Amino acid sequence: MKTLILGGTREARELADIASGERGFDIVSSLAGRVRDPVLPVGEVRVGGFGGVGGLREWLRGNGIEVVVDATHPFAGGITANAATAAASLGIPVLHVRRPGWTEQPGDRWMRVPDLALAAEAAAALGKRVFLTIGRQGVAAFAHSDAWFLIRAIDPPDGAMPVDHELLLARGPFSVADETALLTGQRIDVMVTKDSGGALTEAKLIAARELGIPVVMIGRPPLPAGAEQVETVAAAWDWLRARRGTARWADRPRSEPG
Incomplete structure (x- = not known):
């Protein structure tokens, strides 16, 4: 399953590491290129912007992407919105991975x-x-x-x-x-x-x-309306495996009744 991971975070690197070692996944990680010496994930990596919603849509179509995982920084609101719009226009499922925000503790001001x-x-x-x-x-x-x-x-x-x-x-x-x-x-x-x-x-x-x-x-920018979201790499991995299973089942030949 051709998967684009929009990354730059620890969660994105961990997910790429897990998925790249599993049969049935073809992972491409994308980094914005804003950090001069980024920590790179394993596997195929592209660096740089897509040129807005239109450019991302064409890249997704041209590269045969089947699912998108947005594991960017919680404040990368631009690429998050673009990914949701571009993928929706192509009928590609999108998952947003967002670690929980910090919780105020006693003594905090x-x-x-x-x-x-x-x-x-x-x-x-x-x-x-x-x-x-x-x-x-x-x-x-x-x-x-x-x-x-x-x-x-x-x-x-x-x-x-x-x-x-x-x-x-x-x-x-x-x-x-x-x-x-x-x-x-x-x-x-x-x-x-x-x-x-x-x-x-x-x-x-x-x-x-x-x-x-x-x-x-x-505070964080809000996710797009109706966005599917998880908080952990484990949950994102479960979502990816379920998507792969669905895709494989849909591609199986159907037997004739009787």
Whole structure:
């Protein structure tokens, strides 16, 4: 079964690893190409955009894709919407894999906001030394703030940046001890992050909780209406196996009655 995994996440890599070792699956993983040195999944990989809904539709048709698994980052709303639209136009089933978001714990001081603009306003009201850990995209929303920013990302951000800032290029996972040392050493008084979920970067939230630092938590974009969603790689694998089984049964010759 020709399967496109839209990836760039740990879940996408794990699913590609499992499915590529199973008979009956032909897996292609696609990465957006926004990270200069990405961690690659096993098997066939394509890198780069598709050119919008139309380009993705033609790519799906031209490559004989039978199912699509959207295991992109929870904030990759553009490709998620495009995948749902393009696949629906071709009658191709789509599964969205989204790890659960983070849950506020006792001692947390979170302010949930729906977008970057409101996150910038909230951060300005809460502190003057901001730990901005939202990746390299979206930093421009904070460019006009007069606060000092510690900006952590894997690659340097594009576009405008706050005048008073320090750029820290690093890739997780990070330990609680290291995050605590970073926050105290830089005298951080407010953190801004996205509700990405997962254990890979959760240590910063634990450190903020223990230090009593407020966190501005940016909410995820919604999935397309009617989207089929699972939260784990195991559930995605079960869905893929069921789809393969359905496809094989539908292709079997039917015996004549009697």
